[in-house]
Amino acid sequence: MGRAEVGTPKYIANKMKSKGLQRLRWYCQVCEKQCRDENGFRCHTQSEAHVRQMLIIGENPQKKIADFTEQFKRDFISLLRSSHGEKPINANKFYQEYIADRNHVHMNATRFVSLTEFVKYLESEGICNVEVDEKSREGGFTIAYIDNTPEAVRRRQLAQKRERAGDDDSERERKVLEAQIKKAQEEIEKKAAGKSAEEENNEKTKELQRSDQQPIKIGFSLGSGKASGLAKKPAIPLNRPKKLLKMK
Structure with missing residues (x-):
């Protein structure tokens, strides 16, 4: 059976099949020829060209x-x-x-x-x-x-340096956060201590206050007139003597 003529559908189909990947056991590396099936590979190994290449390699x-x-x-x-x-x-x-x-x-x-x-x-x-x-x-x-090229080595070193810098920044942020938390806790403790002291003072003040609501009375005396520096004026009689009335 002859080969398909160039340009025919069968010729094109054979070309498309030949471009595809075939089985490795049907490939001749010496001649760099891919066979499509076992029969084709056997025929190729018996060909004169293949035998000549094998004799050269056999040396x-x-x-x-x-x-x-x-x-x-x-x-x-x-x-x-x-x-x-x-x-x-x-x-x-x-x-x-x-x-x-x-x-x-x-x-x-x-x-x-x-x-x-x-x-x-x-x-x-x-x-x-x-x-x-x-x-x-x-x-x-x-x-x-x-990749062991110099550029790849420099790229890996730069990536490692950036990673270490990122770790340092994370550690720094963690320390700052811990310091802020510690400061907040101290302020809370101070406020709690001040509040307890204020409550204690309020309790003491309540103890000093009187329990009864009666008003407090304060007594004092002015003493005698001499002591107070006040002099008594003589009383003027209302009924004058008759003699004096006549003289006027």
């Missing part, structure tokens, strides 16, 4: 595997840094993003047998922070890139 297979491993690690880390930065992401989920590009180096061409082994390698080399992912449905591990 020094360790060097070729090392080159594939280095290229895979470089592309994987570069995509992780550019797309997610230092934010954590599930390793399986990110690997699906990585293999979405059909031109990448596949893991089956490297020295790493599984993704778990590669993730542990990144942790041991200090390239990524790795933690067990318990929240995600995919499970596995979460990876977060560690």
Whole structure:
């Protein structure tokens, strides 16, 4: 059966399928060719071009595997840094993003047998922070890139300095608040003490007051006239003698 002619619907459908992500076991990293099914992959491995490439690699297979491993690690880390930065992401989920590009180096061409082994390698080399992912449905591990560039180091130091400054401000505010609370308590205690003293004085004043409401009487005497300096005037008789009346 011949190939579909250019421009036909079948040709376009085949092109669209070829752009999509296929199974890794049907991908030939040596020839950089993606096969669509097992039959196609078997036919490719029996082709003359594939056999010729395998003979070339067979002369020094360790060097070729090392080159594939280095290229895979470089592309994987570069995509992780550019797309997610230092934010954590599930390793399986990110690997699906990585293999979405059909031109990448596949893991089956490297020295790493599984993704778990590669993730542990990144942790041991200090390239990524790795933690067990318990929240995600995919499970596995979460990876977060560690940026050790001078700019990133300065940025982290500045963030730590700001955090410490924030802690100092919080501690200062806490001390001021405690001092205000202590001062308010002292004022309350002083007011309570003054009130109790005033009540005590009022009680003493009430004790000194008379219980009966009778008026107080004060007696005094003026004494004799001499003592008082007042002289008695002689009394004038009203009936004069008759002799005196006649002389007038």
